[in-house]
Amino acid sequence: MxxxxxxxxxxxxxxxxxxxxxxxxxxxxxxxxxxxxxxxxxxxxxxxxxxxxxxxxxxxxxxxxxxxxxxxxxxxxxxxxxxxxxxxxxxxxxxxxxxxxxxxxxxxxxxxxxxxxxxxxxxxxxxxxxxxxxxxxxxxxxxxxxxxxxxxxxxxxxxxxxxxxxxxxxxxxxxxxxxxxxxxxxxxxxxxxxxxxxxxxxxxxxxxxxxxxxxxxxxxxxxxxxxxxxxxxxxxxxxxxxRESKSKENKLECITWLNNKPSKSVLFISFGSGGALTHEQINEIAFGLESSGCNFLWVIRIPNKHSSSAYFSGSSKKGNFNYTLDDDPLNYLPLGFLERTKDQGLVVPSWAPQVEILSHSSTGGFLTHCGWSSSLEGLVYGVPMIAWPLFAEQRMNAASLTDVFKVAVRPKIDDEDGIVKGEEVARVIKIIMNQYSRDGEGLQLRKRIEDLRVEAAAAAVSxxxxxxxxxxxxxxxxxxxxxxxx
The missing domain is CATH 3.40.50.2000 (Glycogen Phosphorylase B;)
Known part of the structure; x- marks a missing residue:
């Protein structure tokens, strides 16, 4: 042999x-x-x-x-x-x-x-x-x-x-x-x-x-x-x-929910397997999502002041974080948020099948931490992005996605407290999710990422x-x- x-x-x-x-x-x-x-x-x-x-x-x-x-x-x-x-x-x-x-x-x-x-x-x-x-x-x-x-x-x-x-x-x-x-x-x-x-x-x-x-x-x-x-x-x-998520956690719920939403109408929000946000930043994202009126699917984990706190654990279970309340991440959302947005969004704790969500016809935008694997998945499936880097080389990836590849928009961080305000969250959402706009920044992002989607397939498949x-x-x-x- x-x-x-x-x-x-x-x-x-x-x-x-x-x-x-x-x-x-x-x-x-x-x-x-x-x-x-x-x-x-x-x-x-x-x-x-x-x-x-x-x-x-x-x-x-x-x-x-x-x-x-x-x-x-x-x-x-x-x-x-x-x-x-x-x-x-x-x-x-x-x-x-x-x-x-x-x-x-x-x-x-x-x-x-x-x-x-x-x-x-x-x-x-x-x-x-x-x-x-x-x-x-x-x-x-x-x-x-x-x-x-x-x-x-x-x-x-x-x-x-x-x-x-x-x-x-x-x-x-x-x-x-x-x-x-x-x-x-x-x-x-x-x-x-x-x-x-x-x-x-x-x-x-x-x-x-x-x-x-x-x-x-x-x-x-x-x-x-x-x-x-x-x-x-x-x-x-x-x-x-x-090409396929290994875990089935939250998969049925996410895909069933997406199946009932119009084409390219949903913003997918995920900060990867290792990213975390502060409680204050979670509140601002919730405010921005609600005020934007956009459909959304949000993967949320327990807040932490250290953005990389979940990196090695790949988990958001209590014990990896500094909070002592109940370990259900949904408990950290603003009071009444889930009820007010029940027809607009779906919030799932800790993990979602990212590949299946990005490839779904109802997904029209991706708010991402700009890990390189997630960035490539957005490119492969032709989903324009909101670049929200947290740690490691993610800020350089975010700059590349926005300024070099021109497939993303990056929200502005408030100079005083270092977070992205809800109004700014709503602003960038409207840029990438207005699929009916025939001019402006959103249209150019969608044209560019479609071009890259085709070229990515040609490079790897042919x-x-x-x-x-x-x-x-x-x-x-x-x-x-x-x-x-x-």
Whole structure:
């Protein structure tokens, strides 16, 4: 029997990183069935039920191993999520070494390379030790990758001025200036912080890998891809998204409700698997929704002052948050809101089947936290967006969606208290949800995202699509390594 070519993938903790890795692995073995993928998964505490569900449904050509759990007590207290992810992987290096050694010594496969996350970049030392090819799978945009590639040069060549959040900074793509305040979280902590130093170290490793696999497509980010091709070998293989939600929680209720609403009349509101809002901000969103008169489907979780509070848990159960009231998120809505809007909206706690909702004919808008996977899902299904970033690189994604891709509108934050007021919520809703407008900003958003929807399908589905060609080019590199070894 012919030996399969083996790739090991090492995502960092967090569902928003694991899911794109899994979907890429499934795409790889679907179109190239001579490949086998092994997931080696660092864990901070016990794997969540969502994580187990995703991994237990993998096809035969993909297997997985949970590495021994890292105890959160072994990490420094009160560290940023990015640092927490990186340290989790770093503490798992001895276990990763053991597992990679097992695969190397196995005679059943041709083991050629490691694919890992930006925050799993310490894995590169293992790749070098075992003479394996090394690739980063970027779970964000090419523009974000471009920023990461430029950060080491910035760090060496400019003063602290580029940390001034009142300023803008040019990233050489589409002649767009990004506000420093929209840079990824770790940069804004300042050069002296451990969070910044860990992020800078990860960015420096980009120049040492054999290539970067990225979940984007050429038509969407042509200029950004072109600007980095001389620096690093990049493979835009996206858009790679989930085509079916794994959990059935709230699914029947959501789809039944959507089936009774007019075409493109519903605004879907979700802040991803890891985002949270303050109680005050939830009240303002409720006010804006009610006053807009727009149909809405809102996924709500218990409020928290930390926007990333649900990131690792993937849950909004009491104990992950600082509130002590009943743990039903609906209890935090304004008094009488559900009754007053019972014909206008549906509010579901904690989770909803996002893919099925975005692909439903009744959905006409998407208020999103701008995680890259959610942004791509909005693009794939042609749903104009309200960009509402919370943490990580989401603000840079929001700026890209609005200023570069031109498929979203971004609400203005009140300068005094740092929240988006209800009047502003209603204003942006009306921009993207007025489907009968024959002019103005909303019409242009809908035209642009329809164009990108068509191009996204062409890139990923057509055998001659740009993303399919990029994947084939990557596979050829791995097969050449097998040939050289044999």
């Amino acid at each position: 012919e030996q399969k070519t083996c790739i090991a993938m090492i995502p960092c903790p967090g569902l928003s990183h694991l899911i794109p890795f899994v979907e890429f692995a499934k795409l790889l073995v679907l179109h190239h069935n001579n490949f086998h993928v092994t997931f080696l998964i660092p864990t901070l505490g016990s794997p969540t039920p969502s994580t187990k569900s995703i991994l237990n449904s993998l096809p035969p050509n993909i297997d997985f191993t949970f590495l021994p759990q890292i105890n959160i007590q072994d990490l420094p207290p009160n560290i940023h999520i990015a640092t927490q992810m990186k340290l989790t992987v770093k503490h798992s290096i001895p276990y990763l070494h053991q597992e990679v050694n097992k695969i190397v010594t196995c005679s059943k496969t041709n083991f050629v390379g490691l694919v890992f996350d930006l925050f799993s970049s310490d894995v590169i030392d293992i790749a070098k030790k075992f003479n394996l090819m090394s690739y980063i799978f970027a779970t964000s945009s090419v523009i974000s990758l471009q920023f990461c590639l430029n950060l080491p040069k910035l760090d060496e060549s400019v003063s602290f001025e580029f940390m001034d959040t009142t300023k803008t900074f040019d990233i050489p793509v589409s002649n767009v200036s990004f506000k420093v305040n929209d840079f990824p979280d770790p940069v804004l902590f300042g050069r002296s912080s451990e969070t910044y130093k860990a992020f800078l170290c990860a960015c420096q490793i980009l120049s040492l890998v054999d290539g970067v696999i990225i979940n984007s497509f050429t038509y969407l980010e042509h200029d950004a891809i072109k600007s980095i091709q001389d620096i690093i070998c990049v493979y835009p293989v996206g858009p790679i998204i989930q 055998e001659d699509g740009s993303s399919r060609r990029a994947l084939s080019s990557l596979v050829l590199k791995w097969e050449e390594r097998v040939t050289l070894r044999n």
